[in-house]
Amino acid sequence: MTELTKELCLQALYGGLLLGGGGGGSIRLGLDALDEAFHHTDRLKLLKPGELSPDETIVNVSMVGAPSAKDICVTAEHWKTALHNFENFSGTKISGLTSCENGGVSTSNGWILSALTGIPLVDAPSNGRAHPTGMMGSMGLDQFPDYVTVQSACGGKGEKYVETVARGSLPAASHLIRQTAVASGGMCCVLRNPVSAQYAETHAAVGAIAQALEIGRGFLEHSGDVSGVLSFLADGYDAEAVCAGVTRSYMLRMGGGYDVGSLHVMTGQDDYELTFWNEYMTMEKNGERIGTFPDLLCTLDALTGLPLSSAEIQDGRNVVLLKIPRNRLILGMGMHRENLFREAEKVLGKELISYQKELFS
Numbered sequence: 001m002t003e004l005t006k007e008l009c010l011q012a013l014y015g016g017l018l019l020g021g022g023g024g025g026s027i028r029l030g031l032d033a034l035d036e037a038f039h040h041t042d043r044l045k046l047l048k049p050g051e052l053s054p055d056e057t058i059v060n061v062s063m064v065g066a067p068s069a070k071d072i073c074v075t076a077e078h079w080k081t082a083l084h085n086f087e088n089f090s091g092t093k094i095s096g097l098t099s100c101e102n103g104g105v106s107t108s109n110g111w112i113l114s115a116l117t118g119i120p121l122v123d124a125p126s127n128g129r130a131h132p133t134g135m136m137g138s139m140g141l142d143q144f145p146d147y148v149t150v151q152s153a154c155g156g157k158g159e160k161y162v163e164t165v166a167r168g169s170l171p172a173a174s175h176l177i178r179q180t181a182v183a184s185g186g187m188c189c190v191l192r193n194p195v196s197a198q199y200a201e202t203h204a205a206v207g208a209i210a211q212a213l214e215i216g217r218g219f220l221e222h223s224g225d226v227s228g229v230l231s232f233l234a235d236g237y238d239a240e241a242v243c244a245g246v247t248r249s250y251m252l253r254m255g256g257g258y259d260v261g262s263l264h265v266m267t268g269q270d271d272y273e274l275t276f277w278n279e280y281m282t283m284e285k286n287g288e289r290i291g292t293f294p295d296l297l298c299t300l301d302a303l304t305g306l307p308l309s310s311a312e313i314q315d316g317r318n319v320v321l322l323k324i325p326r327n328r329l330i331l332g333m334g335m336h337r338e339n340l341f342r343e344a345e346k347v348l349g350k351e352l353i354s355y356q357k358e359l360f361s
Contacts, residue, residue, distance in 0.1 A: 001051060002210075004044040004121070009034055009111065012209060014306075015216030016107030018233075019208075019329070021296045022310040023279035024103015024130030025063055029074070033108035036076055037115040044111060045120040047096060049206060054198035057092050058122050061110040062100035062190045064134065064153065064181045066259045066278070066311075071185030073157040078189050079112050081163060086152035086191040089165045096122035098200065100137040102212050103130040104309065121209075124200040126193075128208030128330035129296055132258060132278045134174035136340050138193055139203040140333030142170050149173050153180040155188030162188070178257045186257070203333040211330055222305065229305035230320070237328045242283065242290065242321040243267045244302055250315045259311050260347060263299075265321060272321055274299070275348050276310040282350050283323060292355040293344070294335050296324040326356070336360060 004012070013030045037044065049058070063074065087094070097110035097119050114121050126137035141147050151173045153164045164180040166173040173192070181188045200206070218236065222228030233239035245265040252261035258278055265272045273284045274297060283291035291297050299308045302318035313319070326335075334340060338360040341352045353360070 002046040004046050005042070006034065006038045008213060009037070009044065009108070011216035011220060012107050012212045013104065013216065014219040015212030015214065016102040017104040017307045018215055018219070018298060019128065019212055019296065020103035020106065020130040020307065020309065021279045021298055022276050023132065024101060025105030026309065026312070027104035029105040030108045033105060033111055037108070037111040040115040044114050046209065047120050047122050049122055049124045049197045049201040049204070052095055052122070052197035054196060056095035056197045057194050058096040058098050058124065058197055058200050059086070059092070059094050059191050060100055060126055060137070060193045061097050061113065062137065062192070063105060063109060063187055064177055064190050064257070065187030066181070066254050066257055071160065072187040073185060074155055074187055074189050076112050076116065078154040080116065082152045082154040082189050082191050083113055083117070085154070085163060085165045086150060089152065089167065090150040090194065092150070092194050094119055096120055096197065098122040098204065099125040101125055101127045101130045102208055106130055107209065107212050122197070122200065123209040124204035124206045125208050125332070126204055127332040127334060128205035128211060129294060130279050131294070131334065132344065133340065134177065134192070135170060136334040137332070138170055138334055139195065139200065140337060141193060141195070142337060142340065149193050151177050151190060151192035153177045153188045153190045155181065156184030160185045181257045205330040205332040208330040219305070224304060226300070226302065226305040226320070229300070233322070233324070237324050239322055239324045242323055243270070243272055244320045245272070247313060247317045247319055248315050250313060252311070261310065263313060265319065274321070275350060277344055277347050278310065280310060281344060281348055281352065283321065289355055291323045292352055294326045294329065294331060294356070296326070296329060298322040326359070
């Protein structure tokens with residue numbers, strides 16, 4: 001067991017910010033969650049899945065929606081309502097909480113509930129990096145047609161306040177939760193996909209929170225030192241600083257509860273393009289593919305070295321394009337499910353599967 005202090009959780013957030021790969025939510029929301037959690041406690045317990053009995057139940061905690069949405073309202077009361085509805089509807093005794101992914105806010109998923117209830121966190125997120133769809137974060141449960149999920153969501157205020165509880169197939173329930181995010185103003189908090197600790201140990205991204213802690217430590221130790229950040233990431237994670245330049249031709253549209261778009265960076269005669277579906281999905285140099293999700297593709301602020309999300313970047317930003325190969329990440333089973341990448345290919349109009357065939361063999 002690891003006891004997480006507020007300082008360690010801050011460290012994890014900054015590591016999660018990088019592991020968001022352009023998605024994973026806003027660091028501002030992550031800092032809000034940090035403050036709220038430690039308003040109720042001075043320590044959070046983080047377990048390894050093996051510290052639970054094999055048949056004890058772990059529940060996934062996530063925030064679902066489009067990071068660029070302007071009417072987001074997610075509070076401790078929303079989390080408590082989602083938990084109450086999940087427990088009442090499923091009859092499940094929850095022994096551990098785990099995040100769907102790492103990200104600027106995603107790494108904090110479960111912190112508020114753990115602080116309020118004492119239910120421990122488990123270092124077995126569905127994925128070690130951020131990903132766009134709930135199915136990608138389902139730890140391979142999509143391969144079991146008879147699996148019935150329970151998903152509980154809550155978000156919004158006033159006319160946009162909504163609570164949803166769904167029981168059913170993974171695709172149908174996940175779609176309903178995504179539409180709840182749209183109805184609530186763009187983002188909602190979610191509990192879903194109960195699994196045994198034994199299943200999580202073999203299908204989740206075990207140790208990915210520890211990796212976020214390690215990366216965050218490096219960011220904070222090199223605060224304001226961009227070359228130090230880049231050296232730390234190169235030495236520890238084979239990170240490649242692909243280019244540095246100014247963003248242009250930034251395009252973003254919201255559709256179906258997602259952010260979809262692209263941006264370009266010109267350096268000399270070279271044109272670099274990033275496409276995103278919440279997360280950065282492809283990186284190309286003069287039309288030639290040089291990085292493909294789930295490689296970690298990032299835009300770093302050239303002045304601070306901090307990652308910038310696809311939702312907050314605009315034209316005219318001085319950035320460094322960064323790539324960390326997928327084999328230096330801790331990936332959950334959803335990243336090995338070829339069929340889950342087809343929807344992304346359709347949305348982006350870009351091939352992904354043919355560039356990452358080794359994932360699916």
